[in-house]
Amino acid sequence: MESQASMAPTPRALPYYVAFSQLLGLTVVAMTGAWLGLYRGGIAWESALQFNVHPLCMVIGLVFLQGDALLVYRVFRNEAKRATKILHGLLHVFAFIIALVGLVAVFDYHRKKGYPDLYSLHSWCGILVFVLYFAQWLVGFSFFLFPGASFSLRTRYRPLHIFFGAAIFLLSVGTALLGLKEALLFKLGTQYSTFEPEGVLANILGLLLASFAVAVVYILTRSDWKRPPQAEEQALSMDFKTLTEGDSPSSQ
Template identity: 45%
Template sequence: MAAGWFYLSLLALSALGLMCILFTIYWMQSWHGGFAWDGTISMFNCHPVLMVAGMVVVYSAASLVYRLPQSWVGPKLPWKITHASLHLLAFILTVLGLVAVFKYHNNHNIPNLYSLHSWLGITAVFLFACQWFLGFAIFLLPWASMWLRSLLKPAHVFFGASILSLAIASVISGVNEKLFFSLKNTTKPYSSLPGEAVFANITGMLVVVFGLLVLYILQASSWRRPEVGITTEGQPLLHERE
Protein backbone atom coordinates (compact mmCIF):
# COMPACT_ATOMS: atom_id res chain seq x y z
CA MET A 1 0.00 0.00 0.00
CA ALA A 2 2.83 2.40 0.86
CA ALA A 3 4.46 1.75 -2.52
CA GLY A 4 1.12 2.32 -4.26
CA TRP A 5 0.67 5.69 -2.55
CA PHE A 6 4.22 6.61 -3.44
CA TYR A 7 3.78 5.89 -7.14
CA LEU A 8 0.44 7.70 -7.19
CA SER A 9 2.08 10.70 -5.53
CA LEU A 10 5.01 10.51 -7.95
CA LEU A 11 2.64 10.44 -10.93
CA ALA A 12 0.76 13.49 -9.63
CA LEU A 13 4.04 15.24 -8.90
CA SER A 14 5.35 14.52 -12.41
CA ALA A 15 2.20 16.01 -13.94
CA LEU A 16 2.50 19.07 -11.70
CA GLY A 17 6.16 19.57 -12.61
CA LEU A 18 5.32 19.35 -16.31
CA MET A 19 2.56 21.91 -15.77
CA CYS A 20 5.04 24.29 -14.12
CA ILE A 21 7.26 24.17 -17.21
CA LEU A 22 4.40 24.37 -19.73
CA PHE A 23 2.73 27.27 -17.90
CA THR A 24 6.02 29.20 -17.87
CA ILE A 25 6.49 28.55 -21.60
CA TYR A 26 2.92 29.68 -22.32
CA TRP A 27 3.41 32.87 -20.26
CA MET A 28 6.55 33.84 -22.14
CA GLN A 29 5.09 32.84 -25.52
CA SER A 30 1.69 34.49 -25.16
CA TRP A 31 2.59 37.75 -23.39
CA HIS A 32 6.26 38.32 -24.23
CA GLY A 33 6.82 37.27 -27.83
CA GLY A 34 8.30 33.80 -27.60
CA PHE A 35 11.89 32.62 -27.67
CA ALA A 36 15.19 33.16 -29.48
CA TRP A 37 18.91 33.02 -28.68
CA ASP A 38 19.94 36.40 -30.07
CA GLY A 39 20.46 38.70 -27.10
CA THR A 40 17.00 40.28 -27.37
CA ILE A 41 14.06 40.09 -24.99
CA SER A 42 13.18 36.79 -26.67
CA MET A 43 16.45 35.41 -25.32
CA PHE A 44 15.57 36.69 -21.86
CA ASN A 45 12.30 34.73 -22.15
CA CYS A 46 14.37 31.53 -22.13
CA HIS A 47 15.60 32.41 -18.63
CA PRO A 48 12.44 31.67 -16.57
CA VAL A 49 11.71 28.50 -18.53
CA LEU A 50 15.24 27.11 -18.13
CA MET A 51 15.39 28.02 -14.44
CA VAL A 52 12.02 26.43 -13.63
CA ALA A 53 12.94 23.34 -15.64
CA GLY A 54 16.48 23.06 -14.23
CA MET A 55 16.52 24.38 -10.68
CA VAL A 56 13.04 23.20 -9.74
CA VAL A 57 11.70 20.29 -11.81
CA VAL A 58 14.79 18.33 -12.93
CA TYR A 59 16.56 19.12 -9.65
CA SER A 60 13.58 17.67 -7.77
CA ALA A 61 13.57 14.57 -9.97
CA ALA A 62 17.23 14.00 -9.12
CA SER A 63 16.52 14.47 -5.42
CA LEU A 64 13.75 11.85 -5.48
CA VAL A 65 15.80 9.09 -7.13
CA TYR A 66 16.54 7.41 -3.79
CA ARG A 67 12.84 7.38 -2.89
CA LEU A 68 12.07 4.89 -5.67
CA PRO A 69 11.51 1.44 -4.11
CA GLN A 70 13.63 -0.11 -6.89
CA SER A 71 16.63 1.77 -5.48
CA TRP A 72 16.26 0.12 -2.09
CA VAL A 73 17.66 -3.27 -3.14
CA GLY A 74 20.74 -4.40 -4.99
CA PRO A 75 23.75 -2.30 -5.97
CA LYS A 76 23.45 1.37 -5.19
CA LEU A 77 25.99 2.58 -7.76
CA PRO A 78 23.52 2.78 -10.73
CA TRP A 79 21.23 4.96 -8.63
CA LYS A 80 24.12 7.17 -7.58
CA ILE A 81 24.99 7.66 -11.25
CA THR A 82 21.35 8.45 -12.09
CA HIS A 83 21.16 10.90 -9.18
CA ALA A 84 24.36 12.67 -10.24
CA SER A 85 23.42 12.68 -13.94
CA LEU A 86 20.02 14.26 -13.36
CA HIS A 87 21.62 16.88 -11.15
CA LEU A 88 24.17 17.55 -13.88
CA LEU A 89 21.34 18.00 -16.41
CA ALA A 90 19.63 20.39 -13.99
CA PHE A 91 22.88 22.33 -13.62
CA ILE A 92 23.38 22.59 -17.40
CA LEU A 93 19.85 23.95 -17.87
CA THR A 94 20.48 26.39 -15.02
CA VAL A 95 23.73 27.66 -16.56
CA LEU A 96 21.95 28.18 -19.89
CA GLY A 97 19.27 30.12 -18.02
CA LEU A 98 21.93 32.36 -16.50
CA VAL A 99 23.60 32.88 -19.88
CA ALA A 100 20.24 34.00 -21.30
CA VAL A 101 19.65 36.67 -18.67
CA PHE A 102 23.25 37.93 -18.43
CA LYS A 103 23.59 38.22 -22.21
CA TYR A 104 20.32 40.13 -22.45
CA HIS A 105 21.30 42.47 -19.60
CA ASN A 106 24.76 43.10 -21.04
CA ASN A 107 23.39 43.80 -24.54
CA HIS A 108 20.97 46.39 -23.15
CA ASN A 109 23.22 47.95 -20.46
CA ILE A 110 21.05 46.62 -17.64
CA PRO A 111 22.87 46.00 -14.32
CA ASN A 112 23.29 42.41 -13.21
CA LEU A 113 22.61 41.00 -9.74
CA TYR A 114 20.99 44.07 -8.20
CA SER A 115 17.66 42.63 -7.00
CA LEU A 116 16.70 40.28 -4.20
CA HIS A 117 15.51 37.84 -6.86
CA SER A 118 18.96 37.75 -8.43
CA TRP A 119 20.68 37.41 -5.05
CA LEU A 120 18.49 34.45 -4.13
CA GLY A 121 19.00 32.87 -7.53
CA ILE A 122 22.77 33.23 -7.69
CA THR A 123 23.07 31.93 -4.12
CA ALA A 124 21.04 28.85 -5.05
CA VAL A 125 23.19 28.27 -8.15
CA PHE A 126 26.45 28.71 -6.23
CA LEU A 127 25.36 26.26 -3.53
CA PHE A 128 24.12 23.87 -6.22
CA ALA A 129 27.51 23.90 -7.94
CA CYS A 130 29.33 23.27 -4.64
CA GLN A 131 26.84 20.55 -3.71
CA TRP A 132 27.23 18.73 -7.02
CA PHE A 133 31.03 18.78 -7.13
CA LEU A 134 31.40 17.77 -3.49
CA GLY A 135 28.71 15.11 -3.84
CA PHE A 136 30.45 13.71 -6.93
CA ALA A 137 33.84 13.67 -5.22
CA ILE A 138 32.70 12.26 -1.88
CA PHE A 139 29.71 10.02 -2.60
CA LEU A 140 30.28 8.77 -6.15
CA LEU A 141 34.05 8.32 -6.41
CA PRO A 142 35.34 5.31 -4.40
CA TRP A 143 38.17 7.00 -2.50
CA ALA A 144 36.18 8.43 0.44
CA SER A 145 35.85 6.36 3.58
CA MET A 146 32.53 5.35 5.11
CA TRP A 147 33.36 7.57 8.09
CA LEU A 148 33.78 10.66 5.87
CA ARG A 149 30.61 9.92 3.91
CA SER A 150 28.62 9.38 7.09
CA LEU A 151 29.99 12.64 8.50
CA LEU A 152 29.09 14.71 5.43
CA LYS A 153 25.80 13.04 4.51
CA PRO A 154 23.53 15.09 6.87
CA ALA A 155 24.96 18.31 5.43
CA HIS A 156 24.50 16.95 1.89
CA VAL A 157 20.84 16.18 2.58
CA PHE A 158 20.25 19.51 4.35
CA PHE A 159 21.75 21.61 1.57
CA GLY A 160 19.87 19.58 -1.04
CA ALA A 161 16.54 20.64 0.47
CA SER A 162 17.81 24.16 1.16
CA ILE A 163 18.84 24.68 -2.48
CA LEU A 164 15.38 23.64 -3.66
CA SER A 165 13.80 26.04 -1.16
CA LEU A 166 16.03 28.88 -2.37
CA ALA A 167 15.16 28.03 -5.98
CA ILE A 168 11.45 28.23 -5.22
CA ALA A 169 11.90 31.57 -3.45
CA SER A 170 13.87 32.82 -6.43
CA VAL A 171 11.14 31.75 -8.86
CA ILE A 172 8.42 33.47 -6.84
CA SER A 173 10.38 36.72 -6.51
CA GLY A 174 11.23 36.48 -10.23
CA VAL A 175 7.55 36.17 -11.16
CA ASN A 176 6.76 39.29 -9.16
CA GLU A 177 9.72 41.19 -10.58
CA LYS A 178 8.77 40.33 -14.16
CA LEU A 179 5.17 41.41 -13.60
CA PHE A 180 6.20 44.69 -11.97
CA PHE A 181 8.39 45.54 -14.96
CA SER A 182 6.05 44.35 -17.70
CA LEU A 183 2.86 45.90 -16.29
CA LYS A 184 4.14 49.15 -14.75
CA ASN A 185 3.40 51.27 -17.87
CA THR A 186 0.33 49.49 -19.19
CA THR A 187 -3.29 50.58 -19.12
CA LYS A 188 -4.01 47.69 -16.74
CA PRO A 189 -1.46 47.79 -13.90
CA TYR A 190 -0.50 44.77 -11.84
CA SER A 191 -2.82 45.89 -9.03
CA SER A 192 -5.87 45.51 -11.28
CA LEU A 193 -4.93 41.85 -11.96
CA PRO A 194 -4.99 41.72 -15.76
CA GLY A 195 -4.87 38.36 -17.51
CA GLU A 196 -1.08 38.11 -17.47
CA ALA A 197 -0.93 38.80 -13.72
CA VAL A 198 -3.54 36.15 -12.95
CA PHE A 199 -1.81 33.56 -15.13
CA ALA A 200 1.68 34.34 -13.78
CA ASN A 201 0.45 34.24 -10.18
CA ILE A 202 -1.13 30.83 -10.84
CA THR A 203 2.15 29.64 -12.35
CA GLY A 204 4.00 30.81 -9.25
CA MET A 205 1.54 28.99 -7.00
CA LEU A 206 2.01 25.79 -9.02
CA VAL A 207 5.77 26.04 -8.43
CA VAL A 208 5.19 26.54 -4.69
CA VAL A 209 2.84 23.54 -4.44
CA PHE A 210 5.24 21.41 -6.48
CA GLY A 211 8.18 22.35 -4.25
CA LEU A 212 6.28 21.73 -1.02
CA LEU A 213 5.20 18.28 -2.21
CA VAL A 214 8.78 17.40 -3.15
CA LEU A 215 10.01 18.52 0.26
CA TYR A 216 7.27 16.48 1.94
CA ILE A 217 8.25 13.32 0.05
CA LEU A 218 11.91 13.91 0.89
CA GLN A 219 11.05 14.22 4.60
CA ALA A 220 8.55 11.32 4.80
CA SER A 221 10.35 8.58 6.71
CA SER A 222 8.22 5.78 5.21
CA TRP A 223 9.50 6.66 1.74
CA ARG A 224 13.20 6.70 2.55
CA ARG A 225 15.68 4.01 1.59
CA PRO A 226 15.58 1.49 4.45
CA GLU A 227 18.52 0.06 6.32
CA VAL A 228 19.26 -3.10 4.38
CA GLY A 229 22.60 -4.04 5.90
CA ILE A 230 24.36 -4.74 2.59
CA THR A 231 27.92 -3.58 2.13
CA THR A 232 30.09 -4.39 -0.86
CA GLU A 233 33.54 -3.28 -1.96
CA GLY A 234 33.51 0.28 -3.27
CA GLN A 235 29.96 0.97 -2.02
CA PRO A 236 30.25 1.66 1.71
CA LEU A 237 26.91 3.48 1.90
CA LEU A 238 24.69 0.70 0.59
CA HIS A 239 23.36 0.12 4.09
CA GLU A 240 22.52 3.76 4.72
CA ARG A 241 19.43 5.77 3.96
CA GLU A 242 19.86 8.47 1.37
Protein backbone atom coordinates in the same frame (compact mmCIF):
# COMPACT_ATOMS: atom_id res chain seq x y z
CA MET B 1 18.65 1.02 11.80
CA GLU B 2 15.88 -0.08 9.47
CA SER B 3 14.87 -3.67 9.78
CA GLN B 4 13.44 -4.18 6.27
CA ALA B 5 15.05 -6.83 4.10
CA SER B 6 16.33 -5.93 0.62
CA MET B 7 13.73 -5.99 -2.20
CA ALA B 8 11.28 -4.48 0.26
CA PRO B 9 7.91 -3.70 -1.32
CA THR B 10 7.29 -0.11 -2.40
CA PRO B 11 5.06 1.72 0.13
CA ARG B 12 1.49 1.68 -1.18
CA ALA B 13 0.86 5.45 -1.40
CA LEU B 14 4.33 6.46 -2.65
CA PRO B 15 3.71 5.99 -6.41
CA TYR B 16 0.60 8.20 -6.25
CA TYR B 17 2.50 10.98 -4.49
CA VAL B 18 5.36 10.70 -7.00
CA ALA B 19 2.88 10.79 -9.91
CA PHE B 20 1.19 13.85 -8.39
CA SER B 21 4.55 15.62 -7.95
CA GLN B 22 5.40 14.89 -11.61
CA LEU B 23 2.03 16.21 -12.74
CA LEU B 24 2.70 19.41 -10.77
CA GLY B 25 6.26 19.70 -12.11
CA LEU B 26 5.25 19.19 -15.75
CA THR B 27 2.35 21.64 -15.34
CA VAL B 28 4.80 24.22 -13.99
CA VAL B 29 7.11 23.76 -17.00
CA ALA B 30 4.20 23.86 -19.47
CA MET B 31 2.68 26.90 -17.82
CA THR B 32 6.00 28.77 -17.86
CA GLY B 33 6.19 28.02 -21.59
CA ALA B 34 2.57 29.14 -22.06
CA TRP B 35 3.19 32.37 -20.11
CA LEU B 36 6.27 33.21 -22.22
CA GLY B 37 4.51 32.21 -25.44
CA LEU B 38 1.20 33.97 -24.83
CA TYR B 39 2.33 37.17 -23.11
CA ARG B 40 6.05 37.59 -23.79
CA GLY B 41 6.38 36.84 -27.51
CA GLY B 42 8.03 33.43 -27.20
CA ILE B 43 11.69 32.45 -27.12
CA ALA B 44 14.75 33.18 -29.25
CA TRP B 45 18.49 33.67 -28.67
CA GLU B 46 19.25 36.50 -31.10
CA SER B 47 16.70 39.16 -30.18
CA ALA B 48 14.94 40.85 -27.27
CA LEU B 49 13.29 37.47 -26.72
CA GLN B 50 16.63 36.18 -25.42
CA PHE B 51 15.52 37.23 -21.93
CA ASN B 52 12.74 34.63 -22.05
CA VAL B 53 15.30 31.83 -22.27
CA HIS B 54 16.17 32.68 -18.67
CA PRO B 55 12.91 31.84 -16.84
CA LEU B 56 12.26 28.74 -18.96
CA CYS B 57 15.75 27.27 -18.40
CA MET B 58 15.68 28.07 -14.69
CA VAL B 59 12.29 26.41 -14.20
CA ILE B 60 13.30 23.31 -16.19
CA GLY B 61 16.77 23.05 -14.62
CA LEU B 62 16.73 24.41 -11.08
CA VAL B 63 13.10 23.58 -10.29
CA PHE B 64 11.85 20.54 -12.21
CA LEU B 65 15.07 18.56 -12.80
CA GLN B 66 16.61 19.49 -9.46
CA GLY B 67 13.41 18.39 -7.69
CA ASP B 68 13.34 15.10 -9.61
CA ALA B 69 16.99 14.45 -8.82
CA LEU B 70 16.07 14.58 -5.12
CA LEU B 71 13.39 11.94 -5.63
CA VAL B 72 15.64 9.39 -7.33
CA TYR B 73 16.30 7.42 -4.12
CA ARG B 74 12.58 7.23 -3.35
CA VAL B 75 11.62 6.07 -6.84
CA PHE B 76 14.44 3.56 -7.52
CA ARG B 77 14.23 1.63 -4.29
CA ASN B 78 15.61 -1.75 -5.25
CA GLU B 79 18.12 -0.88 -7.98
CA ALA B 80 21.84 -1.04 -7.18
CA LYS B 81 22.88 1.88 -5.00
CA ARG B 82 25.68 2.87 -7.36
CA ALA B 83 23.39 3.09 -10.42
CA THR B 84 20.91 5.21 -8.44
CA LYS B 85 23.72 7.50 -7.28
CA ILE B 86 24.94 7.97 -10.86
CA LEU B 87 21.40 8.84 -12.00
CA HIS B 88 21.08 11.32 -9.10
CA GLY B 89 24.41 12.94 -10.04
CA LEU B 90 23.58 13.00 -13.76
CA LEU B 91 20.17 14.63 -13.28
CA HIS B 92 21.93 17.34 -11.27
CA VAL B 93 24.48 17.76 -14.11
CA PHE B 94 21.68 18.22 -16.65
CA ALA B 95 19.93 20.66 -14.30
CA PHE B 96 23.17 22.58 -13.87
CA ILE B 97 23.89 22.82 -17.62
CA ILE B 98 20.34 23.99 -18.41
CA ALA B 99 20.53 26.55 -15.59
CA LEU B 100 23.91 27.72 -16.93
CA VAL B 101 22.32 28.39 -20.34
CA GLY B 102 19.58 30.34 -18.55
CA LEU B 103 22.18 32.35 -16.66
CA VAL B 104 24.21 33.14 -19.79
CA ALA B 105 20.98 34.21 -21.54
CA VAL B 106 20.13 36.87 -18.96
CA PHE B 107 23.68 38.24 -18.61
CA ASP B 108 24.04 38.38 -22.40
CA TYR B 109 20.64 40.09 -22.73
CA HIS B 110 21.57 42.67 -20.06
CA ARG B 111 24.92 43.32 -21.79
CA LYS B 112 23.28 43.90 -25.20
CA LYS B 113 20.66 46.20 -23.67
CA GLY B 114 23.14 47.99 -21.39
CA TYR B 115 21.15 47.01 -18.28
CA PRO B 116 22.98 46.72 -14.95
CA ASP B 117 23.53 43.28 -13.42
CA LEU B 118 23.07 41.80 -9.96
CA TYR B 119 21.30 44.63 -8.18
CA SER B 120 18.05 42.89 -7.18
CA LEU B 121 17.21 40.46 -4.38
CA HIS B 122 16.26 37.93 -7.08
CA SER B 123 19.72 38.14 -8.65
CA TRP B 124 21.52 37.97 -5.29
CA CYS B 125 19.52 34.89 -4.28
CA GLY B 126 20.01 33.42 -7.74
CA ILE B 127 23.80 33.73 -7.72
CA LEU B 128 23.93 32.37 -4.17
CA VAL B 129 21.80 29.36 -5.15
CA PHE B 130 23.88 28.71 -8.25
CA VAL B 131 27.19 28.77 -6.35
CA LEU B 132 25.78 26.61 -3.52
CA TYR B 133 24.36 24.15 -6.07
CA PHE B 134 27.72 23.77 -7.79
CA ALA B 135 29.56 23.42 -4.45
CA GLN B 136 27.07 20.84 -3.18
CA TRP B 137 27.49 18.84 -6.39
CA LEU B 138 31.30 18.89 -6.14
CA VAL B 139 31.31 17.90 -2.47
CA GLY B 140 28.65 15.24 -3.06
CA PHE B 141 30.63 13.82 -5.99
CA SER B 142 33.88 13.64 -4.04
CA PHE B 143 32.28 12.01 -1.00
CA PHE B 144 29.84 9.59 -2.60
CA LEU B 145 31.00 8.76 -6.14
CA PHE B 146 34.75 9.27 -6.04
CA PRO B 147 36.14 6.15 -4.39
CA GLY B 148 38.32 7.91 -1.79
CA ALA B 149 35.94 8.77 1.06
CA SER B 150 35.68 6.30 3.92
CA PHE B 151 32.40 4.75 5.02
CA SER B 152 32.52 6.70 8.27
CA LEU B 153 33.04 10.01 6.48
CA ARG B 154 30.15 9.26 4.10
CA THR B 155 27.86 8.36 7.00
CA ARG B 156 28.68 11.59 8.77
CA TYR B 157 28.31 13.77 5.66
CA ARG B 158 25.06 12.15 4.38
CA PRO B 159 22.55 14.05 6.63
CA LEU B 160 24.25 17.36 5.79
CA HIS B 161 24.11 16.55 2.05
CA ILE B 162 20.39 15.77 2.32
CA PHE B 163 19.60 18.88 4.39
CA PHE B 164 21.51 21.24 2.11
CA GLY B 165 20.12 19.52 -0.99
CA ALA B 166 16.58 20.24 0.19
CA ALA B 167 17.53 23.78 1.32
CA ILE B 168 19.13 24.64 -2.04
CA PHE B 169 16.08 23.25 -3.86
CA LEU B 170 13.72 25.38 -1.74
CA LEU B 171 15.91 28.44 -2.21
CA SER B 172 15.79 27.81 -5.98
CA VAL B 173 11.99 27.77 -5.92
CA GLY B 174 11.94 30.91 -3.75
CA THR B 175 14.29 32.63 -6.19
CA ALA B 176 12.01 31.63 -9.09
CA LEU B 177 9.05 33.21 -7.27
CA LEU B 178 11.02 36.44 -6.76
CA GLY B 179 11.95 36.46 -10.45
CA LEU B 180 8.36 35.86 -11.53
CA LYS B 181 7.19 38.73 -9.31
CA GLU B 182 9.91 40.98 -10.74
CA ALA B 183 8.96 40.14 -14.33
CA LEU B 184 5.30 40.90 -13.57
CA LEU B 185 5.91 44.23 -11.81
CA PHE B 186 8.39 45.45 -14.46
CA LYS B 187 5.93 44.84 -17.27
CA LEU B 188 2.47 45.20 -15.77
CA GLY B 189 3.16 47.92 -13.18
CA THR B 190 -0.11 49.26 -11.84
CA GLN B 191 -2.05 47.15 -14.37
CA TYR B 192 -1.18 44.16 -12.17
CA SER B 193 -3.90 45.32 -9.77
CA THR B 194 -6.63 45.14 -12.43
CA PHE B 195 -6.47 41.33 -12.55
CA GLU B 196 -4.94 41.27 -16.04
CA PRO B 197 -4.99 37.70 -17.44
CA GLU B 198 -1.17 37.62 -17.44
CA GLY B 199 -1.06 38.53 -13.75
CA VAL B 200 -3.60 35.88 -12.80
CA LEU B 201 -1.81 33.22 -14.88
CA ALA B 202 1.52 34.11 -13.29
CA ASN B 203 0.04 34.07 -9.77
CA ILE B 204 -1.32 30.58 -10.39
CA LEU B 205 2.10 29.58 -11.76
CA GLY B 206 3.65 30.90 -8.53
CA LEU B 207 1.29 28.84 -6.36
CA LEU B 208 2.01 25.74 -8.47
CA LEU B 209 5.77 26.30 -8.12
CA ALA B 210 5.35 26.40 -4.34
CA SER B 211 3.11 23.29 -4.45
CA PHE B 212 5.72 21.35 -6.45
CA ALA B 213 8.32 22.23 -3.80
CA VAL B 214 6.02 21.09 -0.99
CA ALA B 215 5.23 17.80 -2.78
CA VAL B 216 8.90 16.97 -3.47
CA VAL B 217 10.04 17.78 0.08
CA TYR B 218 7.11 15.82 1.54
CA ILE B 219 8.09 12.69 -0.42
CA LEU B 220 11.74 13.25 0.50
CA THR B 221 11.23 13.68 4.23
CA ARG B 222 8.59 11.04 4.99
CA SER B 223 10.59 8.68 7.14
CA ASP B 224 8.73 5.47 6.26
CA TRP B 225 9.34 6.14 2.55
CA LYS B 226 13.13 6.22 2.89
CA ARG B 227 15.04 3.82 0.68
CA PRO B 228 15.62 0.57 2.57
CA PRO B 229 19.31 -0.36 2.77
CA GLN B 230 20.17 -3.33 0.57
CA ALA B 231 21.72 -6.60 1.71
CA GLU B 232 25.33 -5.63 0.95
CA GLU B 233 24.93 -2.14 2.43
CA GLN B 234 23.38 -3.57 5.57
CA ALA B 235 26.24 -6.06 5.98
CA LEU B 236 28.76 -3.24 5.52
CA SER B 237 27.04 -0.98 8.01
CA MET B 238 26.79 -3.83 10.54
CA ASP B 239 30.56 -4.42 10.20
CA PHE B 240 31.10 -0.73 10.73
CA LYS B 241 28.81 -0.69 13.74
CA THR B 242 30.63 -3.60 15.30
CA LEU B 243 33.96 -1.88 14.77
CA THR B 244 32.92 1.44 16.23
CA GLU B 245 30.31 0.40 18.78
CA GLY B 246 30.57 2.62 21.81
CA ASP B 247 31.56 5.89 20.21
CA SER B 248 29.31 5.90 17.15
CA PRO B 249 26.78 8.74 17.14
CA SER B 250 23.22 7.67 17.98
CA SER B 251 21.55 6.81 14.70
CA GLN B 252 18.07 7.65 16.08
